[in-house]
Amino acid sequence: MSVILAVDEGTTNVKAVALDPAGTVLASASQPLAITNTAVGWTEQDAREIWQSTLEVLGRVAAQVRGSEIAGVAISNQRESVVAWDRRTGAPTGPVLSWQDTRTARRCEALVPEHGRRVAEITGLPLNPMFSAPKMAWLLEHSPNQTIVGTVDSWLVWNLTGGERHVIEAGNASRTLLLDLESVEWRPELMSIFGISGDVLPSVVATTGDFGLTRCAGLPEGLPILAVMADSHAALRGHGGGDPGVVKATYGTGTSVVQGTGAELRRAEGLASTLAWYDDGPVYAVEGNVRYSGSALDWTARLLGCADAKALGVLAGEVMSADGAVLVPAFGGLGAPYWDASAVGIIAGLGAGSTGAHVARAAFDAVAHQVADVIELMSVGSELPDEIRADGGATASTLLMQTQADTVGSDVVVVGDADVALRGVAALAFGRIGVAMSDVEPSRRFTPEASESERAEARRSWADAITRSRG
DSSP, X not given: OOEEEEEEEOSSEEEEEEEOTTOOEEXXXXXXXXOEXXXXXXXXXXXXXXXXXXXXXXXXXXXXXXXXXXXXXXEEEOSSOEEEEEXXXXXXXXXEEOTTOOTTHHHHHHHHHHHHHHHHHHHSSOSOTTSHHHHHHHHHHTSOTTEEEEEHHHHHHHHHTTTOOOEEEHHHHTTXXXXXXXXXXXXXXXXXXXXXXXXXXXXXXXXXXXXXXXXXXXXXXXXXXXXXXXHHHHHHHHTTOSSTTOEEEEESSSEEEEEEEETOOOOOTTSEEEEEEESSSEEEEEEEEESOSHHHHHHHHHHHTOSSHHHHHHHHTTSSSOTTOEEXXXXXXXXXXXXXXXXXXXXXXXOTTOOHHXXXXXXXXXXXXXXXXXXXXXXXXXXXXXXXXXXXXXXXOHHHHHHHHXXXXXXXXXXXXXXXXXXXXXXXXXXXXXXXXXXXXXXXXXXXXXXXXXXXXXXXXXXXXXXXXXX
16 A cells, blocks of 8 residues: 655644545644744744754654555645755755745835836736745845755755755745746746846756655655645645636635636736646646734734634624624735735724624634635636635634635535645645545535625625725
8 A cells, every 4th residue: 555644834833644545644743833023024933943843743654654655755835935044054044934024025115116017927926025036035145155045845855855956846936936937937037136046046846746755864765755735735736626616715824715727827916826736737826815814813812812713713702793893914914915015904993892702703704804805806707606615724613614604605615624735735646656546525514694785794894994904
């Protein structure tokens, strides 16, 4: 029996599983990851911790299965975050700049008038500090000579192969602002805009391309790295997506809403066009990124003295609605479809009778409204999707999932499996060795209960609050 060791390196934790072709989890292990805010808009992680935690969970899982059965390794990783390290020693030369980091916002704003439209034409992305190139430039400016850069997948592959491979998976590369979406190659014109030379960048490799073999203490030597995917792209694949029939939302620290477009490169104002994966050929998608969803619930929980987001849900359940209160969690600006780095977080609509429970309820509403903003934009010129396929930790909240269905006006189908991204990348890894993997099945369905007039009024209140947030 063939087994894939799949690891999902996320923003706040890293998890590994051993999967067989039936999708059975034979072993699993996880480890939390620290994330720090060293200044306003500065969000960092430790590259060494990311690598050591990834190695540890992979090693723990490998120890629970027979080594002779392990066909290879598959990697799913957080996107846009950037690592810089010494090409000779492999030691990090600075912190990991998280995808949430906005220290380069002014630099991006200065570049937009002259280069914004051109960058979007080539990359499918807005010139925004969420993406990798501005972070790469910042790290290189603050690092010594001999520094090379990459996204988190590059860092993990470098370490897994003992420094033999400095590569980046094509889908991850499409999130950097440096990749030509049509040719799937680095574009010198873009490198010049951001002041990044080609010799510090990793080579672009297909999703199921040559990532090398494991050569590191703690894992069996010589295991092929069969597939690498950005986490949101892996989740789309885990849902069986890739064509316009599937719209998925992954509820994590932020929320990634993705609609596959197959081999067609579709462009839409306010949305990002991206390369989901490259196997036999390119599979594209359109996407909207919500910067603060799960983290917005965590923030509100801290504000109200709740232990965690689950306790916040209990508090929110004490009232039937937010009673006019609206929270806009633009703590680091707004992502899609506004792409406004200057937007600020606000709580509006409070009255003398407002309580903590109303604010808690408004936090859940805020997550649902941000996702609805993206889905409505995806649906311009066509009907809303019949259903949204949801995954991620926050889908455990019945309140959030029902609120989402009511806010969009479509069914929300939850995949009751937290490993959907792992299953997505494992499916491609199995395909690399000629083995088909079973698809994951949905477990819960939420049908809209709000009336059209209730939905319209809620959306109007949200739009008004967004306007206030943007000044």
